[in-house]
Amino acid sequence: MNYQTTIQKNQDGWNAKSEAILGETTEGTRMLSLRTSKTRGGLASTASAFIRSTKTGYSVDTTVIFEDFFKSNIAPTPCSRITEKAIELAHQAALVHMESLIATAKVFYNQTTATV
Numbered sequence: 300m301n302y303q304t305t306i307q308k309n310q311d312g313w314n315a316k317s318e319a320i321l322g323e324t325t326e327g328t329r330m331l332s333l334r335t336s337k338t339r340g341g342l343a344s345t346a347s348a349f350i351r352s353t354k355t356g357y358s359v360d361t362t363v364i365f366e367d368f369f370k371s372n373i374a375p376t377p378c379s380r381i382t383e384k385a386i387e388l389a390h391q392a393a394l395v396h397m398e399s400l401i402a403t404a405k406v407f408y409n410q411t412t413a414t415v
Contacts, residue, residue, distance in 0.1 A: 302333075302397060304390060312337050312381050315390035319401055321408070326361070327352030331368070331404050333397055335390040337381050344373040344393035346400045348408075368404040 302317040314336040321329040327350045335344040348368040349360045374393040378385050 300398065302394060304394075306383060306386055306390070308383070313383055313386040315386050317390070317394060317397070319397065321348060321401065321404055324350060326350050327359075329408070330360075331401055333373070333390075333393060333400065335386055335393055338372075338375070341376050341378040342381065342385065342389040343371070343375040344390065344396075345369070345371045346373060346404070348404050368407045370400065370403070373400070 302319060304315055304317045306313065306315045308314075314334060316332060316334045318333075319331045321331050323329070329348060330351050331346060331348050333344055333346050335342060346369070347362065349362040351358060351360050353359070373396055374389065376385075376389040376392060378389070
């Protein structure tokens with residue numbers, strides 16, 4: 300599946316981000332974000348889940364620390380110089396894992412709601 304990717308440079312340097320919808324909740328839409336950025340010794344991606352809701356006309360992303368799905372160090376890539384092209388290549392390598400991350404996150408939330 301193809302995911303829309305945004306690559307931008309901010310105060311932390313170059314990063315890339317792709318998002319996928321995990322499902323609907325009573326609070327809003329549960330999303331999974333895959334973000335590639337600089338790490339110690341190169342580049343790596345992190346996947347994190349959050350709920351996106353629209354309150355008073357503004358989009359709000361909410362996550363609960365230690366309760367929402369999070370996975371780090373996905374597709375680590377050694378890199379000596381962080382450029383837009385290097386971020387793009389590392390993010391493409393991480394996107395290969397996106398389908399399995401979505402499946403893992405869905406299982407995580409199914410188990411979480413089953414135990415409550």
